[in-house]
Amino acid sequence: MNLINKKVTHKRFGMGSIVKHNDSSIEIHFASENKMFVFPDVFGKHLKLHDKSDAKSLEGIIQKKEIERKEEEWKKEEEKKLQRKKLILRLEHEKLMKNHKLHPESQMVFWCDTEEQNSSFSEWKVFSGAIKSGNNKGRPNKPIRLHPNSAVLLTAVDSGMHEKDRRILGVYMVNEDFIGKLCEDGNIPAHSKYRLQLTEQESDQLLLWEYYVNEKSPDKMTWNTGKYRYFDNLWMAQILLDIVSLKSDPNERELAQQFLKHFCKMNQITAQELPKPNGALMRLRR
Structure with missing residues (x-):
């Protein structure tokens, strides 16, 4: 919009003529001097164009600017709300971590179905499943024992095989700021660094039940319901130690x-003092 030489009237400085303007400023020549103003903000309350057609076009520009200004204010307010929410979560996180005591069974073994065997590694997260009954039916399970010291073991049973043949597919530490009590969507994301996927040959050599045992029924190898189980921190360390031995690359x-070292540090475990695996399969073979 070209406003050069257009006549205007200012409430304080009287009549003048526009000599220069751009998207953010305008210069007007009055009787005694030139004055600079913010464009188009000065129009409306303080400055008026004489030409009605130009004034109408300018009104459209001002309205557009006002909409943009309100949108910018809204974005800033939303950003402030987000930052406040992040601060509250961070303070709650710090409080929980300050009071957190290591649970001896704060590791998770996860049952991957056929689809999850791919998605767990492409997305590096698992879903804890939905609550089956009660007032919270349909809502995601909260993996309340998981903290930054926790790892998730990904496992599967091949079609036609028995539960005792459940293979370990991979493992990851949970994200460094993850706390199960605060997990609302049931998604358990992986640490950015500590994540391992096994080859098929490696997986065939690593069976869950060589490490895992249900102490209430030590002679049984069953998994009837649920997407996951919690298990012993020492068992996870044993598995990680054996993964180190399996890796040839x-x-x-x-x-x-590095994963094993980090895990042992987070769980106050000395790798050199780990007992030998004594899961249900190992006991059965004796």
Whole structure:
């Protein structure tokens, strides 16, 4: 919009003529001097165009600017709300971590169905499943024992095989700021670094029930319901130690060693003092 030489009237400075303007400022020549103003904000209350057609076009520009200004204010307010929410979560997180005591069974073994065997590794997260009954039926399970010291073990049973043949597919530490009590959507995301996927050959050599045992029924290897179970921190350390031995690729072996070291530090475990695996399968073979 070209406003050069257009006549205007200012409440204080009287009549003038526009000599220069751009998207953010306008310069007007009055009888005694030139004045600079913010464009188009100065129009409306303080400054009026004489030309009615130009005034109408300018009104449209002002309305557009006002809409943009309100949208910007809304965005800033939403950002403030988001930051306040993040602060509240961070303070709650710090409070929980300050009072957190290591649970001896704060690891998770997860049952992957056929679809999840792919999605768990492409997305590096699992879903804890929905509550089956009660007032909270349909809402996601809260994995309340999981904290930054926790790892998730991904497992599956091949079609036609028995539960005792459940293979370990991979493992990951939960995200470093994850707290199960605060998990509303049931998604359990992986740590950005500590995540391992096994090859099919490696997985065939790593069976869950060599490490896992139900102490209430030590001679049984069954998994009837539920997407996950909690299990012993020491068992997870045993599994990670054996994964280190299985890895032949130097880079993957190095990551597995770093994973084991980090896990043991987070769970106050000394890797050199780990007992041998004594799961249900190991007891059965004796």
